[in-house]
Amino acid sequence: xxxxxxxxxxxxxxxxxxxxxxxxxxxTTISPRVERLVSIAVAVIFVALIATSALIVDYGFAGxxxxxxxLVAAVLAWRTASFVTIVVAAAATTATLRWFGVx
Amino acid sequence: MRSIWxxxxxxxxxxxxxxxxxxxxxxxxxxxxxxxxxxxxxSVLVFAGAAQFIVVGVLAAGGNPLAAMAGALLxxxxxxxxxxxxxxxxxxxxxxxxxxGAHLVTDESVxxxxxxxxxxxxxxxxxxxxxxxxxxxxxxxxxxAFLGGRITDTAALGLDAAFPAVLIALVAPALRDPLTRNTxxxxxxxxxxxxxxxxxxxxxxxxxxxxxxxxxxxxxxx
Numbered sequence: 354x355x356x357x358x359x360x361x362x363x364x365x366x367x368x369x370x371x372x373x374x375x376x377x378x379x380x381t382t383i384s385p386r387v388e389r390l391v392s393i394a395v396a397v398i399f400v401a402l403i404a405t406s407a408l409i410v411d412y413g414f415a416g417x418x419x420x421x422x423x424l425v426a427a428v429l430a431w432r433t434a435s436f437v438t439i440v441v442a443a444a445a446t447t448a449t450l451r452w453f454g455v456x
Numbered sequence: 457m458r459s460i461w462x463x464x465x466x467x468x469x470x471x472x473x474x475x476x477x478x479x480x481x482x483x484x485x486x487x488x489x490x491x492x493x494x495x496x497x498x499s500v501l502v503f504a505g506a507a508q509f510i511v512v513g514v515l516a517a518g519g520n521p522l523a524a525m526a527g528a529l530l531x532x533x534x535x536x537x538x539x540x541x542x543x544x545x546x547x548x549x550x551x552x553x554x555x556x557g558a559h560l561v562t563d564e565s566v567x568x569x570x571x572x573x574x575x576x577x578x579x580x581x582x583x584x585x586x587x588x589x590x591x592x593x594x595x596x597x598x599x600x601a602f603l604g605g606r607i608t609d610t611a612a613l614g615l616d617a618a619f620p621a622v623l624i625a626l627v628a629p630a631l632r633d634p635l636t637r638n639t640x641x642x643x644x645x646x647x648x649x650x651x652x653x654x655x656x657x658x659x660x661x662x663x664x665x666x667x668x669x670x671x672x673x674x675x676x677x678x
Contacts, residue, residue, distance in 0.1 A: 363528050367504060371558040377540055392630065394667050395541045404647055419617050422621065435462075440469060
């Protein structure tokens with residue numbers, strides 16, 4: 354099977370996606386309200402990515418180890434822990450649970 | 457407000473984790489029997505981790521390369537709104553620079569930029585994170601592709617929890633705003649429900665429907 358064409362298509366399509374946003378933005382002046390909605394939309398994308406990557410793998414529940422680590426991160430972030438603490442604690446929680454055999 | 461030194465250290469940590477995941481990507485891709493150039497070219501030209509893993513997953517399972525491309529493009533569609541949000545950091549520069557900068561739009565580079573209120577700082581943070589991740593990711597993939605299966609099991613290191621944690625740490629300050637928080641929680645419920653039945657990429661796009669109530673709410677207060 355030839356990989357060249359799909360790879361070129363994927364690279365070109367991805368770059369097009371990445372250029373559309375900055376292009377549209379440079380062509381429009383946006384109101385404070387739209388500015389606020391864009392910030393909210395970005396938060397929605399990130400929280401949706403967090404939730405789906407923590408909970409779902411292959412259309413089913415991901416197991417307890419990963420959500421537990423992400424939950425630890427959420428609690429620490431809410432208590433305004435440092436970035437490094439949040440990230441390392443999440444990875445350490447998940448890694449420790451897996452070490453003890455929790456999926 | 458984040459100090460510059462702290463931001464640099466935090467970006468460094470994410471680059472390190474990204475490099476490790478890149479190494480596992482390279483090793484998995486070569487282990488799946490793909491020609492060496494496929495993971496290397498993809499990492500330079502596509503530079504989007506989730507999409508790259510989907511391509512390798514589909515191809516390793518004997519799937520059609522065009523189906524792999526379509527699945528990966530679906531996952532990358534979120535880069536349109538993310539690119540829009542950092543568009544101000546790419547304004548007023550020449551087109552070659554704009555294209556280069558757009559290529560550096562990733563979840564992490566946008567999240568780091570979004571956490572900076574000052575436009576000047578937002579711009580420098582976006583570029584620093586974008587370039588750092590690009591270098592770390594490609595070195596990782598190169599190392600993994602050549603050294604093979606020594607770092608394939610990033611799950612044992614808990615790195616699958618580290619990436620959501622990075623986003624949590626960066627998005628948390630924005631979630632102190634009640635409207636943002638409620639909208640994001642609604643979006644997360646939509647995304648998780650959708651992820652049980654729809655292919656990756658679509659759930660996150662559907663989550664954006666949660667912005668509609670916020671749209672109405674801001675109209676009422678404006």
